[in-house]
Amino acid sequence: LPVLRDPADTTPPRFVRHEEILEPTEWAALRARAAEAGVTSTATLLASLAVVLQRWGAGDRVCLNTTVFDRPDVHGDAADVVGDFTTTALVAGPRWSPGRPGGFAALAAETGRRFWEDLDHGSVSGVEVVREMIPGTGAPDGAPAFPVVFTSGVGLAGEGPAPHAWIGREVYGVSQTPQVLLDHIVRDEGGRLRVAWDHVVGAFPEGWIPALATAHGRLLRRLTDAAAWTDPSLGFDPSFLPAEPLDVTPFPEADALLDGPLRVAARRGPGRPAVHAPGVTVTHERLAALAEDCAALLAALGVGPGERVVVACEKSPAQIAAVLGVSRAGAAYVPVEPSWPAARVEAVCRRSGVRHALVGRGVDLPWPEGVTVHRLNAAGRPTRSPGGAAPTAPDTVPAAPDDLAYTIFTSGSTGTPKGVDIEHRAARTTVDDIVDRFSVTARDRVLALSAIGFDLSVFDIYGVLGAGGSLVLPDPARRTDPQHWLEQAGRHGVTIWNTAPALLEMLVEYAETEPEIAAGALRTLRLVMLSGDWIPLNLPDRLRRLAPGARFMSLGGATEASIWSITHPVERVDPRWRSIPYGRALRGQSFHVLDEDGAPCPVGTAGELYIGGDGLARGYTADPEQTAERFSPHPVLGERLYRTGDLGRWTPAGVIEFLGRADRQVKIRGHRIEPGEIEAVLGRHPGVRQCLTLARRGKDGRPRLIAHVVPRDPDRAPDPADLAAFLSTRVPDYMVPHRFVSLERFPVTPNGKIDHAALAAAAEAAPGAPANSGTNGDGTVGDR
Secondary structure, eight states: OOOOSOTTOOSOOOEEEEEEEEOHHHHHHHHHHHHHHTOOHHHHHHHHHHHHHIIIIIOSSOEEEEEEEOOOOOOGGGGGOOSOOEEEEEEEOOOOOTTOTTHHHHHHHHHHHHHHHHHTTTTSOHHHHHHHHHHHHTOOTTOOSSOEEEEEETTSSTTSOOTTTTTOOOOOOOOOOTTOSEEEEEEEETTEEEEEEEEETTSSOTTHHHHHHHHHHHHHHHTTSGGGGGOTTTTSSTTOOOOOOOOOOSOTTSOSSTTHHHHHHHHHOTTSEEEEETTEEEEHHHHHHHHHHHHHHHHHTTOOTTOEEEEEOOSSHHHHHHHHHHHHTTOEEEEOOTTOOHHHHHHHHHHHTOOEEEEOTTOOOOOOTTOEEEEBOTTSOBSOOGGGOOOOOOSSOOOOTTSEEEEEEEOOTTSSOEEEEEEHHHHHHHHHHHHHHTTOOTTOEEEOOSOTTSTHHHIIIIIITTTTOEEEOOOGGGTTOHHHHHHHHHHHTOOEEEEOHHHHHHHHHHHTTSHHHHHHHTTTOOEEEEOSSOOOTTHHHHHHHHOTTOEEEEEEOOGGGSSOSEEEEOSSOOTTOSSOOOBEEOTTEEEEEEOTTSOBOOTTOOEEEEEEETTOOSEETTOHHHHHHHEEEOTTTOSEEEEEEEEEEEOTTSOEEEEEEGGGOEEETTEEEOHHHHHHHHTTSTTEEEEEEEEEEOTTSOEEEEEEEEESSTTOOOOHHHHHHHHHTTSOGGGSOSEEEEOSSOOBOTTSSBOHHHHHHHHHHSOOOBTBTBOOTTSOEEEO
């Protein structure tokens, strides 16, 4: 457990109480479930305490001090003696971890048996055992070897009033026991169960005991359901919150296909704007007609469910029409960016087995043999149809919910792009949750900055348009210009922002130079969704100064799990945070923190993040080996999980903290380092606006840390020696970067993520000087 109090501290401790209550109906149900399992209520409560402590870091076997009433059975005057005849007995809890055979029922039964066995050795008290153990452990005299005590008063009052009720009304109570840090007291009175957590002030992190008590209360309430007693997943989430089902229907009139809501939106609001592009506005009715034209062309060519079609267009109404046309034909679209090199285009087409490509005007790409190119005009209509005949729209939607909706290619570790196959039902799992969660309606407009090959665009197209809203597209010539973004937001009343963090930071940096103009342009912004990369800790507050009405949301997940799988509202940035919390799973999905053996990690312990639920991809395109490696059924949970390669840990607040990529961990001088920890500390330097730490090998082949920083004042880069000194007082010496490189801004990829390759090139091109001898001429780089 995260004990902060020094065992050698002899200062008299002060105890405080945190209390949880089970109401009469809940307590009665818990007792009934215990009876059905053949265990006592006390054994149930003792086992539940052991479970919670285990999931919060006490280890897989918990030994507790239990208080025992020990008045000798004597006759005569001794029977009338008034005093405290309480002693303690050590109870060694059975070894337990989530998923153990028999579940909680088996644990409670074994705990009950062990409890009575240990009471048979009551002639040797727990205090005496501790005294015997301390010299052998080398602990200082008086150190609490077993600092958690379990005290049960269950059955003393039952349905009646408390035994002390004759004295008066209880207004405050607390127990204060020497050599104890936490006293867990359970008692029933008036039909309720009272659970007190009396703990030493300062012995545990602030807020830790209330959070622990809340988790324990949730566990007890879950155990009022008989199914929980044998549920193998009980405790995988140490906060004991149940998974949330996706039980909402934001599109009640639509079918289960990804584009189903768009077809309904076109019928219900045909004249509403769907796409605002420079110089043109396309209505929902017009967009649906353009999509039908593309679908008719593909249907005439025999394209249908299970087939993939490339879409290669600039960000324009034609691109949106082409994507929707592929969906309308029942096929899956494969995004190809006009800027891609020929080798990547060839690799994507070969891997996905495409026969047809819808290509926008002005896009000049070399296409592999076997791929037929169909040109679209500026509006998105095919320039000609097969055989010159006018295409006719298909009468029915041929796709099924388990057919492919799209295949997005991401970078592969082997150098070959890997395609992620997403089915309609999987994508709708995410889209339906987000549309319902944030009340997306026909009044919403999103500034659609994400490239079509980045899956944030899937929500822009199918979520916002599906709700009857509209897309605001940037001018392709100014798609990376934050001034243009601000102009478009103000002109069209943008309500939703959905990008990677780097793009919002670019907007905020520009907006801060003209705050009054920016506030006017962002007056309608109500929802900000950031994902795909680290969110700077100062970004939420900077945005709120410009757009105070905007709700700020962190989202995360993987392309392999349909856009997003986790979210967290950022209402206030806690100064103790090392990063913006990752959050909790979306409805219909699950997130797990697992160790190398696939077992769930306790609170505060880092592990690899796994995603489960209905949003998972079918797998990787034409790559069964990679699919089997990353997608596999969990032996205990029985559900298919995706191994993300990301690291995280549960916090006492019941949310996951993101710790970065597992493959970003580096070893410097024998120490394993997570660069995100360095970035979190360096980001608090008053002269640093943004930072990123990478490891690069030097000429001697050994890895060295390089910190890239964006100064808060563009005209005054922080001194590398000052940065090194700042870090050296907050992290170990081996975590202080060897080199600091200052940049005006971080380069970004077309998806809006930070471009690590470009950062490496910038570091190699920049001159250097020892940090302890000052900076070089321009003060941009320093070595140490």
